[in-house]
């Protein structure tokens with residue numbers, strides 16, 4: 585459990601006599617509130633990939649997360665203040681992650697642990713991986729590394745504590761959960777053929793309309809030169825006729841046709857060469873056997889005679 589040290593709360597404006605430092609604190613409400621929150625953060629108990637092993641190591645006895653008052657990892661989002669996103673966020677998993685985040689009560693914080701959670705890591709742009717959890721949730725602290733060491737995670741947690749220390753109850757931007765009315769839940773992404781962010785629905789609809797009209801669409805403007813190239817690729821191609829050794833080859837792709845022609849030529853050359861070699865070997869073995877053909881007939885009597893002569897020596 586976090587150690588209770590009243591000196592952390594002292595305000596420099598109101599000096600407290602030395603002999604009373606351990607018993608009396610004159611401080612502001614914000615400071616007291618922040619101190620109590622940051623000294624008893626309960627992280628949510630869940631891990632996504634290899635980074636989670638380092639998170640577990642951080643909670644174990646060697647690194648001892650309890651020094652920060654964070655040893656109580658909760659298996660329920662309703663009792664958690666901190667979501668440590670430790671590992672690769674796949675498109676399938678981002679849906680329950682956002683749902684769990686919505687179920688956490690305010691004030692709540694998110695720590696992206698490792699390269700994967702921060703920006704996709706080694707799997708960035710992968711067909712099934714989200715390029716960082718910050719595309720869906722507000723991240724407070726990023727811890728770099730693949731995986732980050734327990735020391736790095738502790739450093740990230742201390743950075744989060746410092747961030748909480750800097751918040752003020754008087755500033756609604758710092759503590760929006762005290763605002764008027766219920767907080768808006770973060771829209772939960774939809775998993776279809778690909779992941780869909782409901783916040784981008786208008787943009788997706790606009791792009792779909794453009795696509796239906798056959799117009800170019802996309803987030804970035806396509807340069808004119810690229811557009812020309814695209815149109816040229818779409819235009820139907822005439823199938824080139826390529827004369828090859830075996831006849832005429834028809835191909836959709838000129839490169840493929842050239843490759844085919846090359847292969848045919850090489851085959852023909854090989855055939856011609858092997859024919860010449862066979863002829864040459866027949867000439868070398870002359871006189872040709874009476875039976876004809878390239879192969880000499882097996883003469884059993886001659887072979888036995890040879891063996892006998894060898895043995896006699």
Ligand code: SF4
Pocket residue numbers: 633634635636670671672697698699700701705706729730731732
């Ligand atoms: S950052 Fe590295 S260690 Fe962490 S989940 Fe990704 S691949 Fe695994």
